[in-house]
Amino acid sequence: MILIVDDAPENIISLKKVLEKNGFEVDTASSGEEALKKILKKSYVLIILDVQMPGMDGFEVAETISGYSRAKETAIIFLSAASANLNLITRGYSSGGLDYISKPVDMNILLLKVKTFYRIYEQSRALNEMQKTLREEIEFRKEAERKKDEFISIASHELKTPMTSIKGYIQLLERSLDKNDIETIRTRLHKVQNQVEKLNLLIADLLDISKIESGKLKFNKKYFCFDHLFGHITEIMQQSNPQIKIIKKGHDVGNVYGDEMRIEQVMVNFITNAIKYSPDTEEIHLSAMMQGDDVYFSVRDFGIGMSEEHQQKIFDKFYRIEETSERFQGLGIGLYICREIIERHQGTVGVHSKPGEGSEFYFTIPANPEGKNQ
Structure with missing residues (x-):
């Protein structure tokens, strides 16, 4: 605008008529004071400002405008009948004006200058947008680098922990073998096996994240019995965690189209997390049912819970809750992988949680995505 x-009303009318005829949106003010009030409320691309006005003259208006943040990028063209007065022209430029036009105004020259300033304004705005986008991208590269470095550090630590334990148990096993203490050997072998399993899970997550990044995470989708998978996982997880009572709430789901192994991976991850982050709880609840055409699966725990802020980020890559990072091990990629798997099944993942009251992680996937798309 x-x-x-x-x-002078006649000057305003003639200028306004010409500019509007050429497609420009125009506003007017008959005094410097009125102009300042309008500039405080609206943003203008260009101000055509008469120099010689009673009360506040054009120079004073321009000098005042220079302190307004709203008018920081606004161009000013001065109008004056005193074109030959070099002092006036000099003062105009020093007051913040970018150009000067003598009265009577040559409308062709005015239009040419107005179009030029508009073009400069558009180019300047585009350049500012590019700079803003570039700054945001640079900050995103920096943040990505920081997260990557942090992840490498965490991964190294997490991989070393089971490896150190395995080495320690092997040394203890050697001593037990010398003493022929079979019972102790069995116990320590079981502990070694647990650490090896932890190592396998960590390596599997690292491989999955690499496949996701390279677009090579493969799926073998076919129809499978969800109820059978649900029962099998519940049984295995209960046997592996006898200290926790796993309460199963299931309704007949039937056959579901998807990658059974990958869906199992998500379900096990949710259950494992529920047990891991509920160290003082005695039970967790599993639920599976149909919601319309979608399968709904959830895991409810009664552990530490999390804030709304963490709930919004918990499925992001490399995200770990700082308050729990020292207490609970993890790479911060398990839930990200789960989200990728479910989204590749045209589904959604989510969480409901309150600090100190536990969490409910859930996913939904279409039982028959081909039928759903028809």
Whole structure:
């Protein structure tokens, strides 16, 4: 929008008519004081400002405008009948004006200058947008680098932990073998096996994240019995965690189209997390049912829970809750992998949680995605 400031109504009318005829949106003010009030409320691309006005003259208006953040990028063209007065022209430029036009105004020259300033404004705005986008991208590269470095550090630590334990148990096993203590050997072998399993899970997650990044995470989709998978996982997880009572709430789901191994991976991850982050709880609840055409699966625990802020980020890559990172091990990629798997099944993942009251992680997937798309 263009603001014309002139105390002569006939000048305003003629300028406004020409500019509007050429497609420009125009606002007017008949005094410097009125112009300042409008500039405080609106943004203008260009101000055509008469120099010689009673009360506040054009120079004073321009000098005042220079302190307004709203008018920081606004161009000013001065109008004056005193074109030969070099002092006036000099003062105009020093007051913040970018150009000067003598009265009577040559409308062709005015239009040419207005179009030029509009083009400069558009180019400047585009350049600012590019700079803003570039700054955001640079900050995103920096953040990505920081997260990557942090992840490498965490991964190294997490991989070393089971490896150190395995080495320690093997040394203890050697001593037990010398003493022929079979019972102790069995116990320590079981502990070694647990650490090896932890190592396998960590390596599997690392491989999955690499496949996701390279677009090579493969799926073998076919129809499978979800109820059978649900029962099998519940049984295995209960046997592996006898200290926790796993309460199963299931309704007949039937056959589901998807990668059974990958869906099992998500379900096991949710259950494992529920047990891991509920160290003082005695039970967790599993639920599976149909919601319309979608399968709904959830795991409810009564553990530490999390804030709304963490719930919004918990499925992001490399995200770990700082308050729990020292207490609970993990790479911060398990739930990200789960989200990728479920989204590749045209489904959604989510969580409901309250600090100190536990969490409920869930996913939904279409039982028959081909039928759903028809």
